[in-house]
Amino acid sequence: MTSHKISNADQIPDAAVFSQIRAQVLPKIRPSDAERTKLEAVKAELLETICKTAEMFGEDDIVPISVGSAERSTWLSGNHDIDLFVSYPEDVSRQDMETRSRRLLMEVAKSGDSWEDRHSEHPYIHITKGGFEVDLVPCFRVKSASDIKSAVDRTPFHCCFIKERIPGKQDDVLLLKQFMKSSGVYGSEVRNGGFSGYLTELLVIWYGSFEDVLKNAASWRFGQTIDIMGHQTLAHEDPLVVIDPTDPKRNVAAALSLTRFAQFINAAQRYMKNPSAEFFVKKEYAPLPVAEFKNIMKKRGTEWVGVAFDAPQKADDTLYPQLFRLENSLGEILTVNDFAVMNTHAFAGDKCIILVELMSRMLPPLQRRVGPPVWAADNAQSFYGKYKDADETFTLKIKNEYLVAEIVRKYQTAESLIADKILKEAALGRHVRAAVSDGYQIIGLDEICQIQDPAFWKWMNEKLTKQI
């Protein structure tokens, strides 16, 4: 928190400017009639298939529900996602529900063009059909969203809440989603840590319009709280707190990272100052040619150290938290050992690649080790005993209240440090530990230059050239 004056709301551009931008942007992001018709047809067909299949299996207690942006007309043109939930009575056991839903949904999946067995917290089936990406998700039909048996049971309540309030504001949701996409803050998957679709819809409902969301977001600060139903029951330590209208205990924005929160605030400030259709165009990064990469690194003058290993075959939401922990952990290990860390990055393709950009991968032999304060007499004595007249000791002195030894540094290169510490001290989640234990490579500039994956080079281009 700071005491700086917020003045961005001082001069809000003319309403006509906003109207003009809306008129310019909306036709590009609003689904066409043909798109809508096709989506409705696929959705209807699948709902009918679900009903017929249930009937075939004699399952008369299930209810298929269409949820998600497709159901509330808040989907961006080109986004072809359909979410269909199949709800079971609350008193069905989880085991029975999983067995029954699997039989049902696998049969339904046959009507798709392809299918895939997926699971996050619980299993679901993903199919493609007529160019649409369809999730078929079993859930429980609970009485209220605060009484759920599985995380997905909330979704029908969310859908219901939005459908009742969003009519007339769908365009505002589309504008907000596109604005967030272009700013890199849309998408609540762990890898991204941005805003979810439901969250954008709640913001539009609360503030009234796209422009009002931005006008207000421009002066948000850490801890900004929105409680539409005025029913909050728990304190939340998150950058943004949006109490779920269907569950007083839950913060809809719990997965929003501080960085994404701040990026949105900054983008909102800039938009309110100089609104333009440019804010709705997402910058694409081409794969960075290796020669250009080498050239940039020469200009930066920094050095890379990293670790590469085979990517565990896990969903992104499982894998990325583990990669981020390893990324942070390697950064900390290097920092604690006097390496000057400029950036850390994590990439997952066929290989997982953790990269740390350093001022230098080499340090001089001299290391300054600050010991205990003299009044911790036992510790001071053992520090003294360890370094006094030791081969590795240059000097042993007292500075302020601390014993200080100047000694020969054990890890003079970042590579030797990581090789020694990665399995012993780095924070390794279960799947990443298994993968690293199976084998890893310590990499530097030369090894990075040999990476072929174009996705890696697009990603690297963004890391090295992005300007908000």
Add this chain to the structure above:
Amino acid sequence: MTSHKISNADQIPDAAVFSQIRAQVLPKIRPSDAERTKLEAVKAELLETICKTAEMFGEDDIVPISVGSAERSTWLSGNHDIDLFVSYPEDVSRQDMETRSRRLLMEVAKSGDSWEDRHSEHPYIHITKGGFEVDLVPCFRVKSASDIKSAVDRTPFHCCFIKERIPGKQDDVLLLKQFMKSSGVYGSEVRNGGFSGYLTELLVIWYGSFEDVLKNAASWRFGQTIDIMGHQTLAHEDPLVVIDPTDPKRNVAAALSLTRFAQFINAAQRYMKNPSAEFFVKKEYAPLPVAEFKNIMKKRGTEWVGVAFDAPQKADDTLYPQLFRLENSLGEILTVNDFAVMNTHAFAGDKCIILVELMSRMLPPLQRRVGPPVWAADNAQSFYGKYKDADETFTLKIKNEYLVAEIVRKYQTAESLIADKILKEAALGRHVRAAVSDGYQIIGLDEICQIQDPAFWKWMNEKLTKQI
């Protein structure tokens, strides 16, 4: 402060061990009878000269007073200091006192072998006579030490307090002074920041003996307070607080640095654990040969940057505070600009030399500049405006709540940084500023190797090899 257990007092060596050490050390540090007789003779002769000279000038209101360790038999053999004060009545004006004392003391000085006009807070005359260093100091004869007209007026009160209480404990004072000298913590001049003679005497009076001072000092912590007269009236934020028995407002240990305080505690702990006569032998450092210096620097792998300029002709107590400020200031300027500072040093000979030891005198071009948090909207906007699409900008991003620019570093060498900042931003006291403004040289390893002053190379030897 820490919660570590202090256990050094658990097992105190046998009294016989201490006696043996005393018997071994005292003959070396106690002045011989011949030394004493000579000192008394010189002292008596000078006192007589003062009285006769005063009579000659018709000054019948002055009183000469012998103060200092020479007066209370707490001087170490070989230390040939005599302090003679000439006191004037309190109602004499400062101006008159200075004029009269100058006439008087200049006349007295003629009986010396050489003389020098000196001043700290106020002027005094320093003479040598018969191998003794004599300070002739004018002061006011005030009613109490808490009512002084100049800082030196306290000294007669101190002398009086000690003389009454020290008989029988002089050997303990000699042992404590010698122990402190060997540990490098004796001497309260600003350059050293250690214990004064008066302070050591008070410690012996308070704790009773040399060994009891050390036994207790071994478990001192920051803020240790000793108030012999139980008359403290002010709070002091110093490592050691010893309330002046002659002035309740004053901390006798106010000039003691945290480092010297801690060094004494540590030495006391080690002595109480393994007492030996070795603790009373001061390690002397020979001048470090340049070839050996180069060899050590190669092993350390670090680099030097420094500043050299002609030493202002000022007393150490005036010069050193200014040198230390510049030393700290250069260290901070380098640190803030990403240079990894290992050590800073200040030396004064014919030249003043400030040295900073760095991991590297060069940094890569990439600099990471962390800007304001996004919610400081005006500042964020101006940071954005400054770096967006600037020639020097690599990237401009948001990380957590902050705008972060990766830019081309302005100061890629420590030399260029210091050259640009020393006169503009470094903390320069009056005399050091004048000297640096007259001209300075930025130095590195090669220039250091050309320094001829043996005192510098003794000092450097200690910096690079000292082990407590």
